[in-house]
Amino acid sequence: MxxxxxxxxxxxxxxxxxxxxxxxxxxxxxxxxxxxxxxxxxxxxxxxxxxxxxxARQALARFGWGFLWGRTWDPVREQFGALPFVYGTIVSSTLALCIAVPLSLGVAIFLSEHAPRGWENVVAFLVDTLAAIPSVIYGLWGIFILSPALRNYIEPWLASTFGFLPLFQGPPYGIGMLAGGIILAIMVLPIITAVSRDVLQAVPNTQREAALSLGATRWETTRVVLAHARAGLTGAVILGLGRAIGETMAVTMVIGNRPEISYSLFDPSYTIASVIANEFNEATYELYVQALIELGLILFLVTLIVNAVARLLVWSVTRRTREVQRV
Amino acid sequence: MIDPLRYRKVVNGVMTGATFICALAVLAILFAILGYIVAQGIAALNIDFLTKLPKPVGESGGGIAHAIVGSMLLIGIAILLGLPSGILAGLYLAEFGKNKLGRFIEFVTDILAGTPSIIVGIFAYTLIVLPMKRFSAFAGGAALALIMIPIITRTTQEIIQLVPQTLREGALALGAPQWRVTLGVVLRSAAGGVATGVMLAIARVAGETAPLLFTALGSHHWSTALDRPVASLTVTIYDYAKAPYDDWHAQAWAGALVLVMMIGMTNLAVRLFTHSRYSGTHP
Known part of the structure; x- marks a missing residue:
């Protein structure tokens, strides 16, 4: 033989x-x-x-690591510090994830575990449609629909209810960090939902059957599935983070573009991607352009790392299951 | 004393309901956005808007024909530059890439697809705009091509992998060389699916603004010259939305409606296509 x-x-x-x-x-x-x-x-x-x-080499040589924590951005006096942009990027992305993660996980669980047959594909298609809307149109919607709503209704309500927190103090501009975070949340929803759904669907059915046969309810079964898919779901969230960090147009249009650090979510802020979009064509001298390219380099490196980590996490779930199924 | 079984059933009901509410909330957001685009856009949409050039500030009327043509020009350049390399790279990953190098390139492609588009804009600026010393349609198209390549590569790879092995074996058994099998049999039988991937990539770059800001720049005139700045729908919408004129705001909404309809129709065509053989993205 x-x-x-x-x-x-x-x-x-x-x-x-x-x-x-x-x-x-x-x-x-x-x-x-x-x-x-x-x-x-x-x-x-x-x-x-x-x-x-x-x-960016001149800027790199001139500012060194201090670039990252310089608080002043004043092109007229040749002072370039990235901290306000780094802060704005981190806070707006975090805010976006706080809003988007529970929603998209809910939708992904609904789609892969609870949705009646036939509904699943329709809802998934509609959520994907959200991803097809261009960034600049989110910005347009943000300027003319979202920010007036924030200024007139939502921000005054937040201020009167949670006004004791430093997050919700100051005049409601409408345009600002909160608007940026909400727009970003809507924009990263589809990718987190789609990847989470793929990850949940990759969990072998034997896991669900085992839980159900032990007498678990639907939700308890879902919790077993979620535990099994934990790494992949983390990957989905980090993938969303990568998108949020690099998103440019919509944020530029609603975040207010003021390079200052403020605790209040109502205040205008600025992100790395927005400052590049706004000032690159207006940068009048070499060092100014180089400082902007250095910001781009920082953004590029961060998204590279974030995306690499996310991919590895997602693959750790989907690949493993595919191999199990093949055997 | 709460009955544990009843408690578990209540939790089950609440959580199931919560996921349903999440789905409803997301759909509500989608319809709020699409609804406003249609409602606001339709008011300023007319034949003049689609066929005329912009009027000077203060005069009402006029259109964005130059931007529609400009967008198509940019997408055309992007297809010419990005399509062949995307498809060939996808072929490599699917047919010969079952090794460490192939898997690594697959990984890098995914990472490149997640790169912020504004970074691609800076790259195209330093590579093309600086040496040419002017903004140009070519630079804009090249930036869009760089965004297209990873998308086309990965969709092509996934679709080629769905072509049954027996087809390759049959062709090889007839004595055809490998390259003819790959191009003439495998790629051909998956052509519909590959076209789907290309359409998705087109729909994606049609909505890009950031990489065009410092490459194609924008323009208020007719221009189809490759070495001159050119207008695009997205940059025009952006400029009009930022401007302090109500008239321009209305036109920005109409432009948004045109853009969304173009992208929506592309995606819908893709949906209808995907029911043919080997074209689903999920095996």
Whole structure:
């Protein structure tokens, strides 16, 4: 039996060699050609990193690490500190996740565990539609619909109810950190929902069957599924974070664009991506442009790390299950 | 004393209801946004808007024909530059990429797809705008192509992987060389699915604004020259929305409606396509 298998292997090896030799040069060429294009993606990423670093080298040399915690951004006096933008980016993304994560997990659980047949695809399609709306249109909606609503109704209500917290103090502008966070939350909802749903669907059904057969209720079964998918769900949330950090247009239109650090969510703020979008074309001298490119470099590095971590987490769940199912 | 079983049933009911409410809330947000775009956009939408150039500030009327044409020009350049490399890279990952290098490139492609588009804009600026010393349609198209490539690569890969192995074996058994099998049989039988991926990529870049701000810039005139700044729907909407004129705001909404309809129709076409063979993105 084993010798037969060995002979089979030998034979197929021989055949492969034979067929390879027959078409050798054209096939090798084709294979190399496609490999070049695939490699070019890797090269592109490295090239982008190097280009940004080279074009920011004067700024990098001049400011050093102090760039990250400089609090003043005053191009007229050649003072460039990134802290207000770093702060604005972190707070607006965190706010977005606080709003978006419970909602999108709820939708993902509904879609993969509770939705009646037929509903599932319709609701998933509609949530995906949210992802197809361009950023600039979210911004338009944010300026003319969301921020008046915030200014006239929501922010006064928050101030009167939770006004004792420093988060909800000051005049309600409408335009500001809160508007930016809400817009970002809506924009990252679809990706967190879609990836979470994929992750939940990748959990083997045996997990659900085992829980149900022990007498667990629907929700208790869902909790078992959630525990199984924990790494992947974390990945989905981090993927959403990556989107929120890099999102530009909609945030630029509603966040107020003022490079100051303020605890109140009502106040205008500024993010890294927004300052690049607003000031890049107006940067009048070399160092100013370089400081903006350095901001871009920081944004690029952070999103690279965030996305890499997220991908690995998501794969750790979906790949493992696929392998189990194959066996 | 609460009956534990009853407590568990109540928790079950509450949580199931909560997930349902989440779904309803998200749909409500979607309809609030789409509803406003339609309601506000339809008011300023007319034939002039689609076929005329903008009027000077203060005069009412006029349109954004130049921006619609500009957007199409930019997307055309992006397709020319991004489509071949995206498809070939996808072919490599699906047909020859079952090794460490292939998996690593797949990973890098996903990361590149998550890169903020404004970074791609800066990259295209330093690479094309600086040496040419002017903003240009070509630079804008190139930036969009860079955004398209990872999307096309991954969708092509996923669809090619769905083509049954027997098809490849059959063609190889007839004595066809590997490259003819891949291009003439595998890619051809998955053409519908690959086209779907390309359409999705087009719909995605059609809505991009950030990478165009410092590459294609924008313009108030007719322009189809590749080495000149060119208007696009998205940048025009952005400029009009920021401007302090009510007239321009109305036009921004109408532009948004046009853009959403274009993207929506592309996506809908994709949905209708995806019922053909090997074209679903989920195996």
């Amino acid at each position: 084993s010798s037969l298998a060995l002979r089979d292997n030998e034979q197929s090896g021989l055949m492969a060699r034979w067929s390879r030799s027959r078409h050798r040069w054209s096939d090798v060429l084709f294979r190399r050609l496609t490999a070049c294009f695939a490699l070019s993606i890797l090269i592109l990423l490295v090239w982008m990193l190097i280009t940004l670093a080279l074009n």
